[in-house]
Amino acid sequence: MKKTRSFSxxxxxxxxxxVALPLGGCSWFTSSTATTQPSGDIVVVSAEKSLEAxxxxxxxxxxxxxxxxxxIKSKLPAVHATAxxxxxxxxxxxxxxxxxxAAYKAARAEIQRDAMExxxxxxxxxxxxxxxxxxxxxxx
Amino acid sequence: xxxxxxxxxxxxxxEQSATTVDKLIEIGRRSGELTDDQLADLRxxxxxxxxxxxxxxxxxxxxxxxxxxxxxxx
Numbered sequence: 001m002k003k004t005r006s007f008s009x010x011x012x013x014x015x016x017x018x019v020a021l022p023l024g025g026c027s028w029f030t031s032s033t034a035t036t037q038p039s040g041d042i043v044v045v046s047a048e049k050s051l052e053a054x055x056x057x058x059x060x061x062x063x064x065x066x067x068x069x070x071x072i073k074s075k076l077p078a079v080h081a082t083a084x085x086x087x088x089x090x091x092x093x094x095x096x097x098x099x100x101x102a103a104y105k106a107a108r109a110e111i112q113r114d115a116m117e118x119x120x121x122x123x124x125x126x127x128x129x130x131x132x133x134x135x136x137x138x139x140x
Numbered sequence: 141x142x143x144x145x146x147x148x149x150x151x152x153x154x155e156q157s158a159t160t161v162d163k164l165i166e167i168g169r170r171s172g173e174l175t176d177d178q179l180a181d182l183r184x185x186x187x188x189x190x191x192x193x194x195x196x197x198x199x200x201x202x203x204x205x206x207x208x209x210x211x212x213x214x
Contacts, residue, residue, distance in 0.1 A: 044173045048182075052167045055186050059195075060160030066194035067156070068149040075146075087197040091190040098183040105179070134160075137153045 054127035061130035082133040097123045
């Protein structure tokens, strides 16, 4: 009887250990890496995605235009003009949008959020110009 | 000759568009904020792209040459 009781006790302790170890291990693991774990601020997520997408679209358009520069310059001067404008103006805007996101992430204050959203609006507008110009080149 | 360059231009643009769309899909799949390192990496990628040939304008915006007295455009 005593033997069965101690066996049950050991069994329960082992079971607790088996359940607790992975959980404890996980929480220890996540807490040790939590400093770099991103939070889910939708404003930031959307801002970062917008910045990355705008950069990708503008970069793709400028590369396509550059690879066919002579042809586009002679046949599609408006597209070339858009590319030139983006080359001159978008680097500063993209840089400033990146700075604004970093500033908002550091402070999480409304004033930084407004500044960030205003920069991203300009950047998104430039990306829209790039998309339209890319579509113009694609047009048969 | 012109038809060939037109076809080549369209092909290169289509290829570039496909690459761009792939990258955009990848961005869309991500949920959650970038870590500080990832944001720094994105900004570094942008900075290095700005130095690439396709980001360089034909001619940088320059002021017209000055007249002899240096008081206005020639």
